[in-house]
Amino acid sequence: MTEWQKMGLTDEEYRMIVERLGREPNYTELGMISVMWSEHCSYKNSKAVLKTLPTRGPQVLQGPGENAGIVHIGDGIGVAFKIESHNHPSAVEPYEGAATGIGGMLRDIFTMGARPIASLNALWVGDLSSEKSRWILDGAVAGIAGYGNAVGVPTVAGCIGFHRSYENNPLVNAMCVGVIRADAIKRGVAAGVGNSVMIIGSSTGRDGIHGATFASADLTDETVESKSAMQVGDPFRESALMEACLELAERGCVVGMQDMGAAGLTCSTSEMASRAGTGIEIDVALVPMREEGMTPYEVMLSESQERMLLVPVPGREQEVEAVLAKWGLHAVRIGTVTDDGMVTVKDHGSVVACLPSALLTEAPVYRRESERPAYLDDVASFDTSIVPSPNAPEGLDAALLKVLASPNVASKRWAYEQFNTGAGVATVADPGADAAVVKVPGSRRGIALTVDCNSRFCWLDPEAGAAHAVAEAARNLACSGARPLAITNCLNFGNPYKPEVFWQFERCARGMAAACEALDTPITGGNVSLSNEDGQTPIRPTPAIGMLGVLDDVSLAVPSGFVAEGDSIILLGTTCDEIGGSEYLAVVHGIEAGRIPRIDLEAERRLIDLLVAAAGARLLRSAHDVSDGGLAVALAECCMAGAIGADLAVTGSQPMPADRMLFSESGARAVVSAKPCDVELLLQLAQDMKVPATLLGSTGGNRLRVCAAGSTDAILIDLGLQEMEQAYEGALPCAMSKWPARG
Amino acid sequence: MKYGVIVFPGGSAAPECVAALRHLGHDAELIWHGNPAVDPDAYDCLLLPPGHSYGDYLRPGAIAKLSPIMPSVQEYAAGGGVVVGFGNGFQILLEAGLLPGAMLINRSCKYVCRLQRIAVESTKSALTCGFQAADALLLPIAHRWGNYWVDDGTLERMEHNGQIVLVYGDPEPNGSLRGIAGICNESGNVVGTMAHFHRAVFEDLGSTDGVGAFASIASWVEKVRTGRNGRSAPSGRSEGSGRSVRDGHSARGGCCSCRGCDVAESAANMIAATSVEGGNARD
Incomplete structure (x- = not known):
């Protein structure tokens, strides 16, 4: 050599x-x-594709090419933000790898003259049945805590995903956000x-x-x-x-x-x-x-x-x-x-x-060879109509508990309780919420932050999956009452010299670009991390989307959980028969295949506009986006977050088996609650803004009871809050308590 | 009421303490740890803030206790002045010997940050005199070294004297002996707790159960001033006093001319200005 x-x-x-x-x-x-x-410094294999992403907008003060992107949130206040990977170091030494990842991000922000006010992180690790994955998750979370807490910048949000493709090559993406006067950059x-x-x-x-x-x-x-x-x-x-x-x-x-x-x-x-x-x-x-x-x-x-x-x-x-x-x-x-x-x-x-x-x-810029991966022929064509619906209510109750206990869906409290979320006395909504909401120093404004990606969707359909990732991030922000402004992304993929991997990369970029255009959220920078594989299996394509939104008045922030008994519960958007690629299909039926939900960017846009308008008019008591685990999980989460039960009836776009109504992961949906006296106004507003809205029922009691609309005696779900909490809150601590198994 | 909030390197929560105190309508200023003397008459209360002074290297508080300012904090406490430590501030008070006992790493060995149920056990201290015994509070905690330990003999004396002022409710967070969340010295004027009372005073941040603690301190100080607690009243503000830390430098809003305080001061102002209910916050 x-x-x-x-x-x-x-x-x-x-x-x-x-x-x-x-x-x-x-x-x-x-x-x-x-x-x-090297790819890490030069982006030689990714630059040509990155050029296709939208990066401009009146809100952008600094686009890609600097240490961090900066967006104007009004009143001459700039917000600097950026996400970066520290994947390979974290695979070798999770604690220091994650810790120095946070450190590097903080420096990228204060380099621009901005004072860091919040950190986020996005982690993907292997299945927790593996000792190695538990060791990596335990170390990475401790490293983020050890470094971030000591610096005194609050860690306010994040996400953790699990799949065996990350076992030897975990993803540790760190994001940091700072504020600066727009004229002092x-x-x-x-x-x-x-x-x-x-x-x-x-x-x-x-x-x-x-x-x-x-x-x-x-x-x-x-x-x-x-x-x-x-x-x-x-x-x-x-x-x-x-x-x-x-x-x-x-x-x-x-x-x-x-x-x-x-x-x-x-x-x-x-x-x-x-x-x-x-x-x-x-x-x-x-x-x-x-x-x-x-x-x-x-x-x-x-x-x-x-x-x-x-x-x-x-x-x-x-x-x-x-x-x-x-x-x-x-x-x-x-x-x-x-x-x-x-x-x-x-x-x-x-x-x-x-x-x-x-x-x-x-460095030279390459356009690598690209070829549709063969696995897609098998998995994407899977016909979900042959999947049987469990019996109501026992089978569906059990299914919901199983999905709630799936690590991808389950509460991440085990991790975020290790982060000093309250440092700086500005964190209005912490990691349990749809999006973190942080007060902006010297202003009435607040910023909302989220980071996420459904890598199963991206694996089954990179283009639509990446668009879903952008749309979901925007929905998360809008549910908190914030208007989505801009994106920083961390594009985690396998070895770009493999044509199948490069194809995934290209398609994800295409889907992301379309969604960013439609939702008016330009990409202001970020990071590309390629060659995430152990020499054999590439990771699932994982374009992590870090999104920033603004609340003109932070007191308009909307919580994600139900807040009072007797409130009306409304579903915004429509549930379709779309269980392909869903968490339900994966954990209840053991199938990771099928066509993922259709992406309708216009519908997403209308939903986001409605949520922001309704929050601005103080019509919403709570709002929570529907994504992993579908409507059933969203409802359960609203109940658990507010410690209030609910009684409701669900329906779909057309007659469909009960499990489809409950667990489909159709996009452009959110569960909101409102005071009964505001319901008429809210429904009218939804109609004006062309968003389908259905009154499902009301909050109260200590059980989640769901029946099929039109046949109130057909109980689909009937579970106590405590039972759901055991599954949802217990999953991660239980899986991690097997640590330390390593000598 | 005027608070002096001591800034140790890495004591990152000093600005937010000042912001919280000003939000409550109190006067508060930062004191750089390098100052060798604190004018006992300049402040009604010294607050040692949370954070990670010196990166928690060696042990939390083990290096900060050697700061130039600490002897005068000792003197201030010995003269009956109110000294309160939250989180790392509590750890520093233990390391400095101002309070009995020691901190071990949490039983889980993990950092824990959450809203914690905490009960008032004794109202003997400056921090708790305004509460009722058995009052249940919801307060933020955030620490990795909060597992309090003390020897049996001392514990017995502390119980006898009512020095155990706060105890954790369920689920207990860190393995502390007897669930101890906060203690005071024999005369009650030095208090340490792992609870971040200052983070529980803003209406939009989840809990306002911390407000009562600052009211307690104010009433304690008032009693001292009127001579009912045995300590002579502070003789007014420091302006004009030759021994004043503040007057020793050309202060621009902060306690002294050092930039450490200026930077922290501007951060505190930024936080204060953020408050939605900003009416109470002073510029």
């Missing part, structure tokens, strides 16, 4: 480098190029020839060298073996660095700033120079190091955490040093901004690497 192959470059790419450089690169330069040309530019270049924060060690290359390859025994020391997080330093950076921004000391995550100094120097059209010259001997005898190669590729590259306003270097010293951190001038477009690395004055910044940041 040649050196460049060991670093993940192809022979063709190496030839390209030699040609563009006009000479062979030396070892240090080769390391720098290879890490910048900082960008990662090395502008001003002659300006100083400083490294601030922690010292540099040998941890995480070639982390980005590692993240871009399949997760096999060999790649795990080749991984150098893991990055290790230090949340105490992070909180100090955060305060220091925000102070520098506030004082006006900053020309440009960028955090050091993947590819460390190499990435931050080349990207900052490239954005500004300048060059950077640094001397690695000046970098504060925590180990002796580090080579320039190691310094340039280290992924030590809690570090930033800073170009200060000329003449204010000492002020920067003083601020950092107060927080117990380094601030050292390591070089200057130049006009030659080169990243020049010296070691004690002698040049050890000299590369055009454009060469580093402009």
